[in-house]
Amino acid sequence: MQDLTRRSFVISAAAAGAAFGLDGPLEIFGSAAHAQGSNPIGAPQALVDQGFAKFKVGSIEVIQVYDGHWEKAHDPGFIRNASLDDVKAATTKAGLTDAFVPISFTVTLVRIGGRTIMFDSSTGGQLAPTAGRLVAKNLAAAGVQTGDISTIIVTHYHADHIWGLMAKETNAQLYPNAEIIVPEPEHKHWTAPELVEKVPEGARGNIRRIQATLPTWKNLRPAAVGTEVTSGVRSIATHGHTPGHTSYVVSAGSDTLIVSGDVTNIPPLNLSNPGWHVIFDANPALAEEGRRKLMDQAIADKSVVTGYHWGLPGAGTIRKDGSGYVLVPVSV
Numbered sequence: 248m249q250d251l252t253r254r255s256f257v258i259s260a261a262a263a264g265a266a267f268g269l270d271g272p273l274e275i276f277g278s279a280a281h282a283q284g285s286n287p288i289g290a291p292q293a294l295v296d297q298g299f300a301k302f303k304v305g306s307i308e309v310i311q312v313y314d315g316h317w318e319k320a321h322d323p324g325f326i327r328n329a330s331l332d333d334v335k336a337a338t339t340k341a342g343l344t345d346a347f348v349p350i351s352f353t354v355t356l357v358r359i360g361g362r363t364i365m366f367d368s369s370t371g372g373q374l375a376p377t378a379g380r381l382v383a384k385n386l387a388a389a390g391v392q393t394g395d396i397s398t399i400i401v402t403h404y405h406a407d408h409i410w411g412l413m414a415k416e417t418n419a420q421l422y423p424n425a426e427i428i429v430p431e432p433e434h435k436h437w438t439a440p441e442l443v444e445k446v447p448e449g450a451r452g453n454i455r456r457i458q459a460t461l462p463t464w465k466n467l468r469p470a471a472v473g474t475e476v477t478s479g480v481r482s483i484a485t486h487g488h489t490p491g492h493t494s495y496v497v498s499a500g501s502d503t504l505i506v507s508g509d510v511t512n513i514p515p516l517n518l519s520n521p522g523w524h525v526i527f528d529a530n531p532a533l534a535e536e537g538r539r540k541l542m543d544q545a546i547a548d549k550s551v552v553t554g555y556h557w558g559l560p561g562a563g564t565i566r567k568d569g570s571g572y573v574l575v576p577v578s579v
């Protein structure tokens with residue numbers, strides 16, 4: 248399993264996210280933090296040590312729990328239409344290391360209407376050796392007991408988003424009492440029996456694991472995209488990263504939080520350069536179209552947006568910056 252685990256992650260796991268530098272309000276995430284050798288994702292060290300960040304969007308209570316990061320080795324094919332030098336220049340400009348791509352994993356939870364809803368589930372400590380902190384300690388550190396979580400909503404089926412639902416050796420459910428809501432087209436794609444044979448051997452580990460688990464779980468519910476999947480949460484199609492990748496809008500009155508998932512990789516890469524096509528995007532053109540549309544919508548609506556690979560805090564408002572976008576992190 249270990250070989251498959253590692254290999255399937257390299258081939259198929261999603262990507263994205265850390266923190267950024269650039270100018271003005273982003274400075275704390277950039278060179279200053281990194282120059283102190285604090286942490287490779289450029290986040291405030293106190294937050295990383297604490298393991299979570301909390302903030303509010305109107306009456307929506309948001310808790311972001313840090314799972315860790317992946318030191319992805321440089322690979323000239325990582326961005327299909329940008330060079331390795333361009334990638335290194337982008338992370339350097341953001342105050343991040345150029346020794347590897349520091350890809351963080353941050354899970355977003357919201358408390359609305361007395362319910363605790365978690366979006367995606369972390370790596371479960373089964374991918375990069377520098378991840379796994381959500382299950383190990385950070386969820387509890389944030390004051391959330393697993394039994395408190397009534398609903399888990401999934402953006403897509405890459406390993407770094409769903410393996411935290413299942414125990415390492417046994418695949419037993421870690422949240423058997425929660426309702427798990429998944430995008431219908433994503434579920435259909437990954438559970439098709441013929442899919443295993445269609446992909447290279449190295450990409451089959453995650454597919455086999457999905458097919459051995461998720462369809463058998465009685466508490467899992469595929470939901471149509473473009474609908475209210477549970478009270479206060481609407482799904483929006485952002486297909487492209489994977490065939491059924493889906494984002495969510497959490498609403499309470501006029502306040503909205505967009506949980507984007509993997510619409511972008513780490514912000515210095517394809518949030519700053521929305522036309523960059525990360526190797527993990529299954530349909531790069533569709534992914535780019537969805538990325539631009541979602542970010543333009545977030546700017547128009549002044550929404551707070553979260554990204555699974557956006558560091559800690561992994562949320563903020565978006566503004567236009569030349570031909571790209573910039574994340575202005577929330578205050579925590």
Ligand SMILES: [Zn+2]
Pocket residue numbers: 260261262263405407408509555556
């Ligand atoms: Zn991902």
